[in-house]
Amino acid sequence: MGLKLHIRSGYNLSLRSYAGVTSKFVKPTFEVSVALTDGRGIPLSDVEASGCVASIRHMSGGTSHGNSWTATKSVKGSPNQQDLERGVCHWDEVVEVDTGKHGSSGEPITPDTCVEIAVRRDFGHLHPSHEIGRTRMTVRELSEMDDDGGGLHLMLFDLAWFDNDGNVVAAGKDHLPTFVLVSVVRKSLPPELREIEAKPSDTDETRRSKYAKRLMVVTRGTRGDIQPFIALSRGLAEMENWEIIIVTETEYLSELRTQKNVKAGAIRFRPSGGNTMKKVHSEVSQKAINLKISAKQTNVMQKIFLARSEIEFFPSEPAVFHWAKVMKPDLLMFGFTMASVTLIASEALGIPVAGFVLQPTSIPSSQYPPVLPLTEERFNLLTAETKEEKHDQFKKIKYAMENVGGKTNKSSLESLRERRGLELYSSYKKSTWQELKDKNFPLIVPINETLFGGKPKDWSENSVFTDCIFLRGATVPSLASDVMNFIDKCRAMDGKIVILAFSSMPVSKSKIISIALKIIGECQSKACVFALVGGQVDLPLHSSMEAEANEALESNRLFIASGAPFGRLFPLVDAVVLHGGLGTTSEAIQAGVPAIVTGVLLLDQRFWGSRCHQLEVGPFGTHIDDFPDNCVDVVDKALEEDSVWRKNAKRRGFVMTKQAGDDLSGVRKNVECVVRMSKTAKPYYYSRADDNEELDSSTSHHGIGSLGESLSHFNDDDEDGFGRDEVHFQLM
Structure with a gap:
């Protein structure tokens, strides 16, 4: 027997045809197709439909690999006029899918089998059947989400076309997410799930009564952007009995599942859409991030990335607004990339809001520029006046790009605010972060204040430091036996252990291993290198280094792994070469080991590269393209017996540990701050009448042309500025 799903209804279905006016003359038919897949869109079955309205359907662009669904189990529905106007379609059909091939019985369906559900729309000959969105999850997730048999509303994502990153599908005049209502026929579940009895779900009122507060956390980005929120969420749940709703990417669902079991409170997941890691590792992104023709052009790219740090996540606005409206949290909390989107929900729905900011250099200040120069020489030339000027220049660029x-661009910040009935910002001076600072909204910075260099005098009262926050305890896995074996053998041969850790940043495995081999072969100390290469662990090395790498592996001078828990690993090593992210940098300093910053040096990574130098725990940050030229020198300096960097790192780590007291994870201090700030937090608000500013025509409403005008006064000889002929934009 296969898995049976009751396909019930679809809501907020898009009635707009990509073919223009077609939808004005033809009533669409909607179809739901279901398949068991390998999790990447490749079906496990090609059995024709049985007992369903439709049989074989071609699923255009089935996956990023170009595969198509040549056969699925499908049901069609044609909405009546009243439902059509509301974007509603009712199917009320049961679909059965299995893993068999050509009529034979396939492998049994397990809890980890992936189910994909796609919704297609058909305008007949004028615009034939085409996919509007799909969703995927495991059988276990389906079972757990529909534990009362009442069905679940599955949000649709744009996963099929080309190499899309899974943004939420939204439609209608209010541009809200599209859902399909599905129930699981529990008797068709695998035995281990079938035995779990369905139970009535709590009403929202009952659920609320169990907890002291409901917080909705809105965050997207790389793993380093997500983990601090998980640590904070666990603390708020267990220490304060809060219910936490984490709105983020499904990429991190498995990690959230391992952390959601708490002694009190509750942690729940809601999807935001999007896949940051997929986008970061795309060919286009890697070329842009790694671009280093010259220091000046590198800084140009850095400013573009920073200016786009929020707009890249604007497609999540419908999901964030929907979840805030449905869940009705007592407080909204945003991360760096989701500030503008969360403020829209806060203002439109009247929900208090606060920030949990891992990238505090986004807060305008005369203490630092928005993007630090690539070289130490240029950094030393900066004055408070030039830093403020650079913030002003940057705000113009960001405002123009967003x-x-x-309003003709449905993805612009103006369109996002207008469709929620909100006023438009009068000029670039009313940037998101300037607004938050000027209006004294809570901005909680989970960083040790001494580590940052003190609180800037021009920050608002409610912009506050707490302490670095880490995942600690039983939920963090122990170091693997092969890792401990490598460390023990290194110590036995009087070796010095050096970590190479670039986390989610796009540094190729071959480049990492070439640096490792140079350190092993040329350093004065007997360096043993632990290279963390992330998802590239199974990729082949360049043939020119393969033999040398194999020899280093066999002699225990080199160890290659995808990842390891830094909190357990770093205290056991002698130096860390890292990408300059807040989490990795603070872990290294708290562990008391020298921190050598290199990599693509994106956004705040430059700040931490300079900060490590100021703290004298490592050199000034170096771009990864230049690092092979000095990697031996800096690693030797870190490993020498009387290393100044090591002495200072141990001293800084001791101070951080002493300040943390019995709260080494930093969780309690951050929880206390969030609780305190929640009592005075208020909904975001903006009124043009209040700011009395004239609309700045140089950076508003005129698109790309105005961006060029706003750059026209920049100094072409300034390494950290834009040259007018260096920046090119193409409206997609």
Whole structure:
């Protein structure tokens, strides 16, 4: 017997045809197709439909690999006029899918089998059947989400076309997410799930009564952007009995599942859409991030990345708004990339809001520029006045990029605010972070204040430091036996252990291993290198280094792994070469080991590269393209017996540990701050009448042309500025 799903209804289905006016003349038919897949869109079955309205359907662009669904189990529905106007379609059909091939019985369905559900729309000959969105999850997740048999509303994502990153599908005049309502026929579940009895779900009122507060956390980005929120969520749940709703990417669902079991409170997941890691590792992104023709052009790319740090996540606005409206949290909390989107929900729905900011250099200040120069020489030339000027220049660029096309661009900040009935910002001076600072909204910075260099005098009262926050305890896995074996053998041969850790940043495995081999072969100390290469662990090395790498592996001078828990690993090593992210850098310093910053040096990574130098725990940050030229020298300096960096790192680590007291994870201090700030937090608000500013025509409503005008006064000889002929934009 296969898995049976009751396909019930679809809501907020898009009635707009990609073919223009077609939808004005033809009533669409909607179809739901279901398949068991390998999790990447490749079906496990090609059995024709049985007992369903439709049989074989071609699923255009089935996956990023170009595969198509040549056969699925499908049901069609044609909405009546009243439902059509509301974007509603009712199917009320049961679909059965299995893993068999050509009529034979396939492998049994397990809890980890992936189910994909796609919704297609058909306008007949004028615009034939085409996919509007799909969703995927495991059988276990389906079972757990529909534990009362009442069905579950599955949000659709744009996963099929080309190499899309899974943004939420939204439609209608209010641009809200599209859902399909599905129930699991529990008797068709695998035995281990079938035995779990369905139980009535709590009403929202009952659920609320169990907890002291409901917090909705909105965050997207790389793993380093997500983990501090998980640690904070666990603390708020267990220490304060809060219910936490984490709105983020499904990429991190498995990690959230391992952390959601708490002694009190509750942690729940809701999808935001999008896949940051997929985008970061795309060919286009890697080329852009690694671009280093010259220091000046590198800084240009850095400013573009920073200016786009929020607009890249604007497609999540419908999901964030929907979840805030449905879940009705007592407080909204945003991360760096989701500030503008969360403020829209806060203002439109009247929900208090606060920030949990891992990238505090986003807060305008005369203490630092928005993007630090690539070289130490240029860094030393900066004055408070030039830093403020650079913040002002940057705000113009960010405002222009976020509002390219004005209200005619449905993805612009103006359009996002207008569709929620909110006023438009009058000028670039009313940037998101300037607004938060000027209006004294809570901005909680989970960083040790001494580590950062003190609180800037021009920050607002409610912009506060707490302490670095880490995942600690039983939920963090122990070091693997092969890792401990490598460390023990290194110590036995009087070796010095050096970590190479670039986390989610796009540094190739071959480049990492070439640096490792140079350190092993040329350093004065007997360096043993532990290279963390992430998802590239199974990729082949360049043939020119393969033999040398194999020899280093066999002699226990080199160890290659995808990852390891830094909190357990770093205290056992002698130096860390890292990408400059807040989490990795603070872990290294708290562990008391020298921190050598290199990599693509994206956004705040430059700040931490300079900060490590100021703290004298490592050199000034170096771009990864230049690092092979000095990697031997800096690693030797870190490993020498009387290393100044090591002495200072141990001293800084001791101070951080002493300040943390019995709260080494930093969780309690952050929880106390969030609780305190929640009592005075208020909904975000903006009124043009209040700011009395004239609309700045140089950076508003005129799109790309105005961006060029706003750059026209920049100094072409300034390494950290934009040259007018260096920046090119193409409206997609």
